[in-house]
Amino acid sequence: MRFLIIFSYDGSKYFGFQKQKNQKTVQQTLADTLEKINKKPVTVTPSGRTDTGVHAYNQVAHFDLDINIKTSALKKALNTILPPDIYVKKVQKKANFHARFDAIKKEYVYFINTGTYNVFEKDYVWQLNKKLDVVKMQQASQCFLGTHDFSSFCKKGKEDDCVRIIHEVVVKKQGSKIKISIVGSGFLRYMVRNMVGTLTEVGLEKITPDAITNILDSKNRCQAGIKAPACGLYLKKVYYD
Amino acid sequence: MRFLIIFSYDGSKYFGFQKQKNQKTVQQTLADTLEKINKKPVTVTPSGRTDTGVHAYNQVAHFDLDINIKTSALKKALNTILPPDIYVKKVQKKANFHARFDAIKKEYVYFINTGTYNVFEKDYVWQLNKKLDVVKMQQASQCFLGTHDFSSFCKKGKEDDCVRIIHEVVVKKQGSKIKISIVGSGFLRYMVRNMVGTLTEVGLEKITPDAITNILDSKNRCQAGIKAPACGLYLKKVYYD
Numbered sequence: 174m175r176f177l178i179i180f181s182y183d184g185s186k187y188f189g190f191q192k193q194k195n196q197k198t199v200q201q202t203l204a205d206t207l208e209k210i211n212k213k214p215v216t217v218t219p220s221g222r223t224d225t226g227v228h229a230y231n232q233v234a235h236f237d238l239d240i241n242i243k244t245s246a247l248k249k250a251l252n253t254i255l256p257p258d259i260y261v262k263k264v265q266k267k268a269n270f271h272a273r274f275d276a277i278k279k280e281y282v283y284f285i286n287t288g289t290y291n292v293f294e295k296d297y298v299w300q301l302n303k304k305l306d307v308v309k310m311q312q313a314s315q316c317f318l319g320t321h322d323f324s325s326f327c328k329k330g331k332e333d334d335c336v337r338i339i340h341e342v343v344v345k346k347q348g349s350k351i352k353i354s355i356v357g358s359g360f361l362r363y364m365v366r367n368m369v370g371t372l373t374e375v376g377l378e379k380i381t382p383d384a385i386t387n388i389l390d391s392k393n394r395c396q397a398g399i400k401a402p403a404c405g406l407y408l409k410k411v412y413y414d
Numbered sequence: 415m416r417f418l419i420i421f422s423y424d425g426s427k428y429f430g431f432q433k434q435k436n437q438k439t440v441q442q443t444l445a446d447t448l449e450k451i452n453k454k455p456v457t458v459t460p461s462g463r464t465d466t467g468v469h470a471y472n473q474v475a476h477f478d479l480d481i482n483i484k485t486s487a488l489k490k491a492l493n494t495i496l497p498p499d500i501y502v503k504k505v506q507k508k509a510n511f512h513a514r515f516d517a518i519k520k521e522y523v524y525f526i527n528t529g530t531y532n533v534f535e536k537d538y539v540w541q542l543n544k545k546l547d548v549v550k551m552q553q554a555s556q557c558f559l560g561t562h563d564f565s566s567f568c569k570k571g572k573e574d575d576c577v578r579i580i581h582e583v584v585v586k587k588q589g590s591k592i593k594i595s596i597v598g599s600g601f602l603r604y605m606v607r608n609m610v611g612t613l614t615e616v617g618l619e620k621i622t623p624d625a626i627t628n629i630l631d632s633k634n635r636c637q638a639g640i641k642a643p644a645c646g647l648y649l650k651k652v653y654y655d
Binding site: 181182183228252257258259260262289290291292293295297 | 422423424469493498499500501503530531532533534536538
Protein backbone atom coordinates (compact mmCIF):
# COMPACT_ATOMS: atom_id res chain seq x y z
CA MET A 174 0.00 0.00 0.00
CA ARG A 175 1.43 3.37 -1.05
CA PHE A 176 1.24 6.29 1.38
CA LEU A 177 1.84 10.02 0.95
CA ILE A 178 2.85 12.11 3.96
CA ILE A 179 3.11 15.87 4.45
CA PHE A 180 5.51 16.75 7.26
CA SER A 181 7.49 19.60 8.78
CA TYR A 182 10.98 19.52 10.23
CA ASP A 183 13.44 21.76 11.97
CA GLY A 184 16.59 21.11 9.95
CA SER A 185 19.03 22.57 12.51
CA LYS A 186 20.11 19.24 13.96
CA TYR A 187 20.16 17.24 10.71
CA PHE A 188 22.78 16.70 8.04
CA GLY A 189 20.18 17.48 5.43
CA PHE A 190 17.43 15.26 4.12
CA GLN A 191 19.21 12.55 2.17
CA LYS A 192 20.55 9.37 3.77
CA GLN A 193 24.28 9.58 4.54
CA LYS A 194 26.60 7.14 6.24
CA ASN A 195 27.03 7.86 9.97
CA GLN A 196 25.07 11.13 9.85
CA LYS A 197 21.63 11.87 11.24
CA THR A 198 19.38 12.83 8.33
CA VAL A 199 15.64 13.41 8.05
CA GLN A 200 15.26 10.58 5.50
CA GLN A 201 17.08 8.07 7.73
CA THR A 202 15.07 9.10 10.78
CA LEU A 203 11.80 8.64 8.86
CA ALA A 204 12.92 5.31 7.38
CA ASP A 205 13.97 4.00 10.82
CA THR A 206 10.63 5.06 12.30
CA LEU A 207 8.64 3.46 9.48
CA GLU A 208 10.65 0.24 9.79
CA LYS A 209 9.52 -0.03 13.42
CA ILE A 210 5.90 0.27 12.31
CA ASN A 211 6.21 -1.91 9.18
CA LYS A 212 8.55 -4.52 10.76
CA LYS A 213 10.48 -4.49 7.46
CA PRO A 214 12.73 -1.85 5.89
CA VAL A 215 10.93 1.02 4.14
CA THR A 216 12.24 3.28 1.37
CA VAL A 217 11.19 6.92 1.80
CA THR A 218 11.07 9.02 -1.39
CA PRO A 219 10.79 12.78 -0.84
CA SER A 220 9.74 15.46 -3.31
CA GLY A 221 13.40 16.47 -3.24
CA ARG A 222 16.19 16.78 -0.72
CA THR A 223 16.99 19.79 1.43
CA ASP A 224 20.50 20.70 2.61
CA THR A 225 21.93 20.67 6.13
CA GLY A 226 20.18 23.24 8.30
CA VAL A 227 17.34 23.91 5.84
CA HIS A 228 13.81 23.59 7.28
CA ALA A 229 10.47 22.42 5.90
CA TYR A 230 6.94 23.50 6.71
CA ASN A 231 5.39 21.02 4.30
CA GLN A 232 7.74 18.49 2.78
CA VAL A 233 6.08 15.61 0.90
CA ALA A 234 7.27 11.99 0.65
CA HIS A 235 5.88 8.61 -0.37
CA PHE A 236 6.62 5.03 0.73
CA ASP A 237 5.07 1.57 0.58
CA LEU A 238 4.08 -0.43 3.64
CA ASP A 239 3.46 -4.18 3.83
CA ILE A 240 1.05 -3.86 6.71
CA ASN A 241 -2.56 -2.73 6.58
CA ILE A 242 -2.92 0.37 8.73
CA LYS A 243 -5.41 3.24 8.85
CA THR A 244 -4.03 6.67 7.96
CA SER A 245 -5.03 8.10 11.36
CA ALA A 246 -3.26 5.25 13.18
CA LEU A 247 -0.15 5.67 11.02
CA LYS A 248 -0.06 9.41 11.69
CA LYS A 249 -0.33 8.82 15.42
CA ALA A 250 2.32 6.08 15.41
CA LEU A 251 4.75 8.21 13.40
CA ASN A 252 4.38 11.27 15.63
CA THR A 253 4.76 9.14 18.76
CA ILE A 254 8.04 7.60 17.59
CA LEU A 255 9.58 10.50 15.63
CA PRO A 256 11.82 13.00 17.49
CA PRO A 257 10.20 16.37 18.35
CA ASP A 258 11.85 18.16 15.43
CA ILE A 259 9.94 16.17 12.78
CA TYR A 260 6.14 16.27 12.73
CA VAL A 261 3.79 14.53 10.32
CA LYS A 262 0.84 16.79 9.50
CA LYS A 263 -1.04 14.58 7.05
CA VAL A 264 -1.10 10.93 5.93
CA GLN A 265 -2.98 9.76 2.84
CA LYS A 266 -3.25 6.47 0.92
CA LYS A 267 -2.50 7.14 -2.75
CA ALA A 268 -1.83 4.41 -5.30
CA ASN A 269 0.78 5.25 -7.97
CA PHE A 270 1.69 8.56 -6.35
CA HIS A 271 5.33 9.60 -6.74
CA ALA A 272 6.50 12.44 -4.48
CA ARG A 273 9.32 13.52 -6.79
CA PHE A 274 8.13 12.79 -10.34
CA ASP A 275 4.57 14.05 -9.78
CA ALA A 276 5.64 17.40 -8.28
CA ILE A 277 4.90 20.24 -10.70
CA LYS A 278 6.21 23.17 -8.67
CA LYS A 279 7.61 24.12 -5.30
CA GLU A 280 7.56 27.13 -3.03
CA TYR A 281 10.47 28.13 -0.83
CA VAL A 282 10.53 31.01 1.65
CA TYR A 283 13.56 32.73 3.11
CA PHE A 284 13.77 35.03 6.15
CA ILE A 285 16.40 37.73 6.68
CA ASN A 286 16.40 39.66 9.95
CA THR A 287 17.87 43.17 9.81
CA GLY A 288 16.70 44.10 13.31
CA THR A 289 18.19 43.30 16.73
CA TYR A 290 19.58 39.78 17.03
CA ASN A 291 17.10 37.41 18.69
CA VAL A 292 18.58 34.36 20.46
CA PHE A 293 15.30 32.47 19.92
CA GLU A 294 15.65 32.75 16.14
CA LYS A 295 19.34 31.90 15.83
CA ASP A 296 18.61 28.77 13.75
CA TYR A 297 15.61 30.22 11.91
CA VAL A 298 16.62 33.43 10.13
CA TRP A 299 19.66 34.95 8.45
CA GLN A 300 20.81 37.65 10.86
CA LEU A 301 22.15 40.52 8.79
CA ASN A 302 23.17 43.60 10.73
CA LYS A 303 22.86 45.85 7.71
CA LYS A 304 20.18 48.03 6.15
CA LEU A 305 18.66 46.64 2.95
CA ASP A 306 16.87 48.58 0.23
CA VAL A 307 13.75 46.43 -0.10
CA VAL A 308 12.34 48.31 -3.10
CA LYS A 309 15.52 47.61 -5.10
CA MET A 310 15.37 43.95 -4.02
CA GLN A 311 11.75 43.78 -5.22
CA GLN A 312 12.74 45.25 -8.60
CA ALA A 313 15.67 42.86 -8.96
CA SER A 314 13.60 39.83 -7.94
CA GLN A 315 11.32 40.25 -10.97
CA CYS A 316 14.28 39.58 -13.31
CA PHE A 317 14.15 35.94 -12.19
CA LEU A 318 10.61 35.43 -13.54
CA GLY A 319 10.15 33.11 -16.52
CA THR A 320 12.33 30.42 -18.04
CA HIS A 321 16.08 30.85 -17.56
CA ASP A 322 19.28 28.88 -17.46
CA PHE A 323 20.25 29.09 -13.78
CA SER A 324 23.90 27.96 -14.18
CA SER A 325 25.00 31.15 -12.42
CA PHE A 326 22.90 30.27 -9.39
CA CYS A 327 23.58 26.58 -8.82
CA LYS A 328 26.38 24.65 -7.17
CA LYS A 329 29.33 24.80 -9.58
CA GLY A 330 29.61 21.93 -12.03
CA LYS A 331 26.81 19.98 -10.40
CA GLU A 332 24.01 19.81 -12.95
CA ASP A 333 23.54 19.08 -16.63
CA ASP A 334 20.32 20.87 -17.34
CA CYS A 335 20.10 24.18 -15.49
CA VAL A 336 16.93 25.50 -17.13
CA ARG A 337 14.12 26.15 -14.65
CA ILE A 338 10.92 28.21 -14.66
CA ILE A 339 10.32 30.77 -11.92
CA HIS A 340 6.60 31.49 -11.55
CA GLU A 341 6.63 33.99 -8.73
CA VAL A 342 9.05 35.92 -6.50
CA VAL A 343 7.72 38.11 -3.68
CA VAL A 344 10.01 40.25 -1.50
CA LYS A 345 8.16 41.66 1.49
CA LYS A 346 9.09 43.60 4.64
CA GLN A 347 7.56 42.09 7.79
CA GLY A 348 8.58 44.18 10.79
CA SER A 349 12.36 43.86 11.11
CA LYS A 350 12.37 40.88 8.73
CA ILE A 351 12.44 40.53 4.98
CA LYS A 352 10.54 37.53 3.63
CA ILE A 353 11.39 36.25 0.15
CA SER A 354 8.99 33.72 -1.39
CA ILE A 355 9.91 31.93 -4.60
CA VAL A 356 7.71 29.56 -6.60
CA GLY A 357 9.39 27.58 -9.34
CA SER A 358 9.14 24.46 -11.49
CA GLY A 359 12.08 23.04 -9.59
CA PHE A 360 15.28 24.22 -7.99
CA LEU A 361 18.95 23.35 -8.50
CA ARG A 362 21.24 22.74 -5.57
CA TYR A 363 21.84 26.01 -3.62
CA MET A 364 19.71 27.88 -6.19
CA VAL A 365 17.37 29.61 -3.72
CA ARG A 366 20.23 30.51 -1.38
CA ASN A 367 22.29 31.91 -4.27
CA MET A 368 19.27 33.90 -5.51
CA VAL A 369 18.69 35.30 -2.00
CA GLY A 370 22.39 36.10 -1.53
CA THR A 371 22.42 37.96 -4.84
CA LEU A 372 19.20 39.86 -4.02
CA THR A 373 20.85 40.89 -0.76
CA GLU A 374 23.77 42.39 -2.67
CA VAL A 375 21.19 44.43 -4.57
CA GLY A 376 19.67 45.48 -1.22
CA LEU A 377 23.11 46.53 -0.01
CA GLU A 378 23.55 48.50 -3.25
CA LYS A 379 26.66 46.55 -4.20
CA ILE A 380 25.02 45.77 -7.56
CA THR A 381 22.05 47.34 -9.38
CA PRO A 382 18.68 45.57 -9.74
CA ASP A 383 19.15 45.01 -13.50
CA ALA A 384 22.49 43.26 -12.91
CA ILE A 385 20.45 40.09 -12.30
CA THR A 386 19.72 39.75 -16.01
CA ASN A 387 23.43 39.96 -16.88
CA ILE A 388 24.31 37.43 -14.19
CA LEU A 389 21.72 34.99 -15.59
CA ASP A 390 23.05 35.52 -19.12
CA SER A 391 26.68 34.97 -18.07
CA LYS A 392 25.90 31.35 -16.98
CA ASN A 393 28.84 31.73 -14.62
CA ARG A 394 28.49 31.01 -10.89
CA CYS A 395 31.24 33.52 -10.09
CA GLN A 396 29.04 36.37 -11.31
CA ALA A 397 26.30 35.84 -8.72
CA GLY A 398 26.40 36.93 -5.08
CA ILE A 399 27.19 34.90 -1.98
CA LYS A 400 25.20 31.84 -0.93
CA ALA A 401 22.78 32.85 1.85
CA PRO A 402 23.02 30.63 4.97
CA ALA A 403 20.83 27.52 5.22
CA CYS A 404 19.09 28.48 8.47
CA GLY A 405 16.84 31.13 6.85
CA LEU A 406 15.43 28.73 4.23
CA TYR A 407 12.15 26.79 4.42
CA LEU A 408 10.49 24.45 1.92
CA LYS A 409 6.97 25.88 2.13
CA LYS A 410 4.88 23.84 -0.28
CA VAL A 411 5.11 21.19 -2.99
CA TYR A 412 2.44 21.40 -5.69
CA TYR A 413 0.90 18.37 -7.43
CA ASP A 414 -1.74 18.18 -10.13
CA MET B 415 34.59 49.17 38.02
CA ARG B 416 31.10 47.73 38.42
CA PHE B 417 29.05 46.89 35.34
CA LEU B 418 25.39 46.03 34.85
CA ILE B 419 24.31 43.98 31.83
CA ILE B 420 20.89 43.18 30.41
CA PHE B 421 20.93 40.00 28.34
CA SER B 422 18.73 37.36 26.75
CA TYR B 423 19.31 33.64 26.51
CA ASP B 424 17.76 30.56 25.04
CA GLY B 425 17.82 28.21 28.03
CA SER B 426 17.25 24.99 26.02
CA LYS B 427 20.87 23.90 25.99
CA TYR B 428 21.82 25.01 29.52
CA PHE B 429 21.55 23.33 32.88
CA GLY B 430 19.97 26.46 34.27
CA PHE B 431 21.62 29.68 35.27
CA GLN B 432 23.66 28.85 38.34
CA LYS B 433 27.21 27.45 38.20
CA GLN B 434 27.29 23.67 38.59
CA LYS B 435 30.18 21.24 38.42
CA ASN B 436 30.63 19.67 34.96
CA GLN B 437 27.46 21.24 33.55
CA LYS B 438 27.13 24.03 31.02
CA THR B 439 25.28 26.91 32.70
CA VAL B 440 24.56 30.49 31.64
CA GLN B 441 26.47 31.87 34.64
CA GLN B 442 29.58 29.80 33.90
CA THR B 443 29.48 30.73 30.21
CA LEU B 444 29.27 34.44 31.08
CA ALA B 445 32.02 34.15 33.72
CA ASP B 446 34.33 32.31 31.29
CA THR B 447 33.71 34.96 28.62
CA LEU B 448 34.34 37.83 31.04
CA GLU B 449 37.53 36.17 32.29
CA LYS B 450 38.87 36.24 28.72
CA ILE B 451 38.19 39.98 28.54
CA ASN B 452 39.33 40.82 32.10
CA LYS B 453 42.33 38.42 32.10
CA LYS B 454 41.34 37.53 35.70
CA PRO B 455 38.39 35.52 37.05
CA VAL B 456 35.08 37.44 37.29
CA THR B 457 32.11 36.74 39.56
CA VAL B 458 28.76 37.21 37.81
CA THR B 459 25.79 38.00 40.08
CA PRO B 460 22.37 37.71 38.41
CA SER B 461 19.04 39.13 39.59
CA GLY B 462 18.18 35.50 40.35
CA ARG B 463 18.70 32.10 38.83
CA THR B 464 16.50 30.38 36.26
CA ASP B 465 16.04 26.61 36.01
CA THR B 466 17.18 24.26 33.25
CA GLY B 467 15.34 25.02 30.00
CA VAL B 468 13.91 28.35 31.19
CA HIS B 469 14.59 31.33 28.90
CA ALA B 470 15.21 35.03 29.46
CA TYR B 471 14.37 38.04 27.34
CA ASN B 472 15.98 40.49 29.76
CA GLN B 473 17.98 38.95 32.59
CA VAL B 474 20.11 41.39 34.61
CA ALA B 475 23.50 40.72 36.22
CA HIS B 476 26.39 42.70 37.68
CA PHE B 477 30.15 42.08 37.93
CA ASP B 478 33.38 43.98 38.58
CA LEU B 479 36.20 44.28 36.06
CA ASP B 480 39.81 45.21 36.77
CA ILE B 481 40.34 46.67 33.33
CA ASN B 482 39.16 50.01 32.02
CA ILE B 483 36.84 49.42 29.08
CA LYS B 484 34.09 51.44 27.38
CA THR B 485 30.58 50.00 27.65
CA SER B 486 30.24 49.82 23.84
CA ALA B 487 33.54 47.93 23.53
CA LEU B 488 32.55 45.54 26.32
CA LYS B 489 29.17 44.84 24.68
CA LYS B 490 30.88 44.11 21.37
CA ALA B 491 33.54 41.88 22.97
CA LEU B 492 30.93 39.92 24.94
CA ASN B 493 28.70 39.29 21.92
CA THR B 494 31.68 38.28 19.80
CA ILE B 495 32.85 35.64 22.30
CA LEU B 496 29.52 34.42 23.73
CA PRO B 497 27.75 31.49 22.01
CA PRO B 498 24.77 32.42 19.77
CA ASP B 499 22.20 31.48 22.43
CA ILE B 500 23.27 34.27 24.82
CA TYR B 501 23.08 37.90 23.68
CA VAL B 502 23.98 41.02 25.65
CA LYS B 503 21.51 43.81 24.86
CA LYS B 504 22.83 46.55 27.15
CA VAL B 505 25.97 47.31 29.17
CA GLN B 506 26.10 50.10 31.76
CA LYS B 507 28.65 51.28 34.34
CA LYS B 508 26.90 51.54 37.71
CA ALA B 509 28.77 51.91 41.00
CA ASN B 510 27.22 50.11 43.99
CA PHE B 511 24.56 48.40 41.85
CA HIS B 512 23.52 44.94 43.02
CA ALA B 513 21.51 42.88 40.51
CA ARG B 514 19.85 40.72 43.17
CA PHE B 515 19.45 42.95 46.23
CA ASP B 516 18.35 46.04 44.30
CA ALA B 517 15.63 44.23 42.31
CA ILE B 518 12.18 45.32 43.48
CA LYS B 519 10.01 43.17 41.21
CA LYS B 520 10.15 40.75 38.30
CA GLU B 521 7.98 39.83 35.37
CA TYR B 522 7.74 36.31 33.96
CA VAL B 523 5.74 35.25 30.92
CA TYR B 524 4.61 31.76 30.02
CA PHE B 525 3.35 30.44 26.67
CA ILE B 526 0.98 27.50 26.23
CA ASN B 527 0.13 26.34 22.71
CA THR B 528 -3.23 24.60 22.28
CA GLY B 529 -3.05 24.60 18.46
CA THR B 530 -1.24 22.30 16.05
CA TYR B 531 2.25 21.28 17.18
CA ASN B 532 4.96 23.42 15.60
CA VAL B 533 8.44 21.86 15.30
CA PHE B 534 10.01 25.34 15.34
CA GLU B 535 8.59 26.05 18.79
CA LYS B 536 9.39 22.73 20.44
CA ASP B 537 11.71 24.35 23.01
CA TYR B 538 9.71 27.57 23.36
CA VAL B 539 6.12 26.77 24.38
CA TRP B 540 4.23 24.18 26.41
CA GLN B 541 2.41 22.12 23.79
CA LEU B 542 -0.94 21.11 25.27
CA ASN B 543 -3.26 19.24 22.96
CA LYS B 544 -6.34 20.16 24.96
CA LYS B 545 -8.92 22.91 24.94
CA LEU B 546 -8.58 25.43 27.78
CA ASP B 547 -11.30 27.71 29.16
CA VAL B 548 -9.39 30.99 29.12
CA VAL B 549 -12.12 32.99 30.89
CA LYS B 550 -12.01 30.63 33.88
CA MET B 551 -8.20 30.85 33.89
CA GLN B 552 -8.45 34.65 33.91
CA GLN B 553 -10.87 34.52 36.87
CA ALA B 554 -8.64 32.09 38.76
CA SER B 555 -5.49 34.11 38.08
CA GLN B 556 -6.84 37.09 40.00
CA CYS B 557 -6.87 35.03 43.24
CA PHE B 558 -3.05 35.22 43.20
CA LEU B 559 -3.03 39.04 43.50
CA GLY B 560 -1.75 40.58 46.71
CA THR B 561 0.39 39.23 49.54
CA HIS B 562 0.20 35.48 50.12
CA ASP B 563 2.16 32.60 51.58
CA PHE B 564 3.09 30.60 48.46
CA SER B 565 4.12 27.37 50.25
CA SER B 566 1.63 25.45 48.08
CA PHE B 567 3.34 26.70 44.93
CA CYS B 568 7.04 26.28 45.67
CA LYS B 569 9.43 23.34 45.59
CA LYS B 570 8.60 21.22 48.64
CA GLY B 571 10.61 21.97 51.79
CA LYS B 572 12.90 24.37 49.95
CA GLU B 573 12.26 27.79 51.47
CA ASP B 574 11.84 29.37 54.88
CA ASP B 575 9.84 32.45 54.05
CA CYS B 576 7.26 31.78 51.37
CA VAL B 577 5.45 35.12 51.51
CA ARG B 578 5.52 37.01 48.22
CA ILE B 579 3.50 39.84 46.65
CA ILE B 580 1.87 39.35 43.26
CA HIS B 581 1.23 42.71 41.59
CA GLU B 582 -0.31 41.60 38.32
CA VAL B 583 -1.42 38.46 36.47
CA VAL B 584 -2.68 38.67 32.89
CA VAL B 585 -4.02 35.63 30.99
CA LYS B 586 -4.49 36.39 27.31
CA LYS B 587 -5.37 34.40 24.20
CA GLN B 588 -3.00 35.11 21.27
CA GLY B 589 -4.05 33.06 18.28
CA SER B 590 -3.59 29.40 19.23
CA LYS B 591 -1.47 30.39 22.23
CA ILE B 592 -2.27 31.45 25.77
CA LYS B 593 0.15 33.96 27.27
CA ILE B 594 0.32 34.28 31.05
CA SER B 595 2.24 37.29 32.44
CA ILE B 596 2.98 37.52 36.15
CA VAL B 597 4.60 40.45 37.95
CA GLY B 598 5.66 39.84 41.55
CA SER B 599 7.99 41.04 44.30
CA GLY B 600 9.96 37.86 43.87
CA PHE B 601 9.39 34.22 43.05
CA LEU B 602 10.13 30.97 44.89
CA ARG B 603 11.65 28.01 43.07
CA TYR B 604 9.14 26.53 40.57
CA MET B 605 6.54 29.10 41.72
CA VAL B 606 5.58 30.42 38.27
CA ARG B 607 5.49 26.94 36.76
CA ASN B 608 3.32 25.65 39.61
CA MET B 609 0.99 28.65 39.27
CA VAL B 610 0.71 28.05 35.50
CA GLY B 611 0.16 24.30 35.98
CA THR B 612 -2.62 25.02 38.47
CA LEU B 613 -4.23 27.64 36.21
CA THR B 614 -4.19 25.03 33.45
CA GLU B 615 -6.16 22.64 35.65
CA VAL B 616 -8.73 25.41 36.02
CA GLY B 617 -8.74 25.80 32.21
CA LEU B 618 -9.30 22.05 31.87
CA GLU B 619 -12.16 22.34 34.40
CA LYS B 620 -10.53 19.87 36.77
CA ILE B 621 -10.83 22.49 39.53
CA THR B 622 -12.93 25.66 39.83
CA PRO B 623 -11.39 29.17 39.65
CA ASP B 624 -12.00 29.85 43.36
CA ALA B 625 -10.11 26.68 44.34
CA ILE B 626 -6.92 28.80 44.05
CA THR B 627 -7.74 30.60 47.32
CA ASN B 628 -8.15 27.29 49.17
CA ILE B 629 -4.90 25.96 47.70
CA LEU B 630 -3.04 29.08 48.88
CA ASP B 631 -4.60 28.77 52.35
CA SER B 632 -3.68 25.09 52.66
CA LYS B 633 0.07 25.90 52.47
CA ASN B 634 0.48 22.39 51.10
CA ARG B 635 2.29 21.72 47.79
CA CYS B 636 0.18 18.60 47.20
CA GLN B 637 -2.95 20.74 46.85
CA ALA B 638 -1.70 22.65 43.79
CA GLY B 639 -1.63 21.41 40.20
CA ILE B 640 1.25 20.00 38.19
CA LYS B 641 4.44 21.93 37.49
CA ALA B 642 4.29 23.32 33.94
CA PRO B 643 7.35 22.44 31.80
CA ALA B 644 10.35 24.79 31.80
CA CYS B 645 10.38 25.44 28.04
CA GLY B 646 7.33 27.74 28.09
CA LEU B 647 8.80 30.09 30.70
CA TYR B 648 10.65 33.39 30.09
CA LEU B 649 12.09 35.93 32.50
CA LYS B 650 10.72 39.08 30.85
CA LYS B 651 11.90 41.98 32.99
CA VAL B 652 13.60 42.81 36.27
CA TYR B 653 12.53 46.10 37.85
CA TYR B 654 14.86 48.40 39.81
CA ASP B 655 14.21 51.70 41.57
